[in-house]
Amino acid sequence: MVWTSMLFPTGAVDEIPNVISRPDFFEDLNLGQVIDAITEQKQEYDLKPFFYLPLHDIEVIRYRQEIFRDLENANTLNAIKTFAEKISLVRRYLNLAQKLYYKRQQEGWFLEAAVAYCQAVSGLVGDLEGAPLRSRGFLDFQTYLTTYVASPAFRSLHEEARALKHDLASIKYCVIIRGNWVGVRKYESEIDYSSEVERTFEKFKQGDTKGYRIDLPILSGVSHVEAQILDCVAKLYPDIFKRVEAYCLNHQNFVDPVISTFDREIQFFISYIDFMANLEAKGLNFCYPQLTKTKSIHAKDAFDIALAHKRLSEPGLVVPNDFYLERKERIIVVSGPNQGGKTTFARMFAQLHYLASLGCPVPGTEATLFLYDQIFTHFEKEESVRNLRGKLQDDLVRIHAILEEATSESILILNEVFTSTTLNDAIFLSKEVLKRVISLDAFCVFVTFIDELSTLSEQTVSMVSTVVPENPALRTFKIVRRPADGLAYAICIAEKYHLTYDLIKERIKE
Incomplete structure (x- = not known):
């Protein structure tokens, strides 16, 4: 049985690039914060490269979604987490064995690692036997695991380890200390008088007394005296210690590479599930998106996942939003007052598509999303003296580069461009950019203060950030599909320049 990967079906693994770098748009979309939070507790697995590699094959995405669905079963999830904890212990034992100085101590921790490994693998086989597995990834791995545990190599590894542990535990010896002299000899059935002494003095006991017994901790290291005592014990029982030495030599690389690959890759799913659980506990929903190559998409109750994670430790609600594009519609023009959620909506649109392309559940209750080839973002940046360009020129250069590289299958997020020039x-510039996007037939979210862009063509759709009708200064953070009317923008401008009715009255009074 050949098993390849929990992340890729057979054959797709060959398409993974050797070097996987963080996508350029992560900073604009706040996805870096999200991936950092997801992988924070799993740093030993080096998971970030998995989250930096979007997929472009719907079948591979479905392959991952199936595994996520299997892990919705609490028993299956707990079994995998228990297995991962045990394998993590194996790694710690092996790392410790490599760092220790004394040979016999190295062999002891190596044996402990082998025993823990065999118990972890055997335990996982038993846990998965009754699990309601349906995904191709899990079913194929379960078949491999069952075959592996029944193999002569694993049985030998396991049985020899148990036998050695039993024989080592049966060793008894005496340590004789006279001044600076230490001697070791075999145990000769000396009588232990400790229990008899306790019975003799029991009659003098008056009530509860303080106990003075000390439990000696099991330390990873030994002193040079302890090491010499162990060498003496090995001379007294040479056969057992020779078998331990031979075991360590014969099973130097006992961790099966397939088991090791599974242990790392399954953490991609576990880490994301743990991250989702924190948000779901706050009443937020996730769903499995349907990926499509047709250009009809929608999402219900979607939200900015980075903002939602931030709200776990800060006050404030996360307001979900809906969107849809159908027929010839390609561009969402988002307008409305500042601080009304326009940029958050734009980020959310791209975040959904990116997370979906990883095969992960996405924020929302329902979603059909486009399988893009690239995501491009343009968010406002501070002027840099290094490039010797003004802000307007820098905007033009960056947008030109995006339009040159984008295709009809790309997603563009353009956030309040050309704010440094005249209206x-x-x-003029915004219309020219949108005409290029229209000619590309690409999906785009265009956040702007220019209302008339929303009616540029049949490809553009107007969405507006709304305010509380009774108090326009309060934002609802709801982005709704409706024609831009300019009223919210006018109020925003008036507030910015202190020209609202109330502010003018105050100034007149002064």
Whole structure:
């Protein structure tokens, strides 16, 4: 039985690049914060490269979604977590064995690692036997695991380890200390008088007394005296210690590479599930998106996952939003007052598509999303003296680079571009950019203060950040699909320049 990966079906693994770097748009979308939080407790597995590699094959995405669904079963999830804890212990034992100085101590921790490994693998086989597994990844791995545990190599590893542990535990010896002299000899059935002494003095006991027994901890290291005592014990029982030495030599690389690969890759799913659980506990929903190559998409109750994670430790609600694009619609033009959730909506749109392309559940109760080839973002950046460009020129250069590289299958997130120029110039430049996007037939979210862009063509759709009708200064953070009316924008401008009715009245009074 050949098993390849929990992340990729057979054959797809060959498509993984040797070097996987963090995508350029992570900073704009706050996805770096999300991936850092997901992988924070799993650093020993080096999971970030898995989250930096979006998929472009719907079948591979379904392959991962199936595994996520299997892990919805609490018993299966707990079995995998228990297995991972045991394998982590194996790694610690093996690392410790390599760092220790005394040979026999190295062999002892190596044997402990082998015993823990065999127990972990055997335990996982038993736990998965009754699990309701349906995914191809889990079913194929279960078949491999069952075959592996029944193999002569594993049985030999396991049975020899148990026998050695039993024989080592049966060793009894005496340590004789006279001044600076220490001697070791075999146990000769000396009588232990400790229990008899306790019975003799029991009659003098008056009530509860303080206990003075000390439990000696099991330390990883030994002193040079302890090491010499152990060498003496090995001379007294040479056959057992020779078998331990031979075991360590014969099973130097006992961890099966397939088991090791599974242990690392399954943490991709576990880490994301743990991350989701924290948000679900706050009443937020996740769903399995349907990926499509047709250009009709929608999402219900979607939210910015980075903002939601931030809200775990900060006050404030996470407001979900809906969107859909159908027929010839490709561009969402988001307008409305500042601080109303426009940029958050744009980030959310791209986050959904990126997480879906990893094969992960996405924020929301329902979603059909496009399987893109690349994501491009343009968010406002501070001017840099290094490139010797002004802000407007820098915007133009960056957007030109995006439009040159983007295809009809790309997703573009353009957030409040051309804010450094005049209104007429901003309208002209924005229209030219959107015409290029329309000619590409690419999906785009365009956050702007220019309302008329929403009616540029049949490919554009207007969505507006709303305010509380009774108090326009309060934001609802709901982005709704409706024509831009300019009222919210006018209020926002008036507030910015202190020209609202109330503020003017206050100034007149002064």
